[in-house]
Amino acid sequence: QVQLVESGGGLVQAGGSLRLSCTASGRTFSTYTMGWFRQAPGKEREFVAAIRWSGSVTYYADSVKGRFTNSRDNAKNTVYLQMNSLKPEDTALYYCAAAQYYSGIYSSQTEYPYWGQGTQVTVSS
Secondary structure, rough: OOOEEEEEEEEOOOOOEEEEEEEEEEOHHHEEEEEEEEEEEOOOOOEEEEEOOOOOOEEEOOOOOOOEEEEEEHOEEEEEEEEOOHHHHHHHEEEEEEEEEEOOOOOOOHHHOOEEOOHHHHOOO
């Protein structure tokens, strides 16, 4: 089992940047596909980005493509979400999630058995 802890959220003005981090426990981090999801008030949780366990291939929701960058440092058991050109509509609670050896539909929340508690991102206009 893996435990995930997100950090890096905060309040930022529109057009600004934030970098979220998600650190995992355990010694097998490199075998986990890592996903980022977010949930805005009154809305369903949605896919943001994912990075595959092998080859570090990345995937993004259309709404963040070109603005967000997902990366990982296996030596530090950490995945990062660099968020640039933030918009008020990016305001949400951001979660990281993990699925071991997963290479399926990266946007499918049900495929990720492990979740962090979330970090709040608020973008003011």
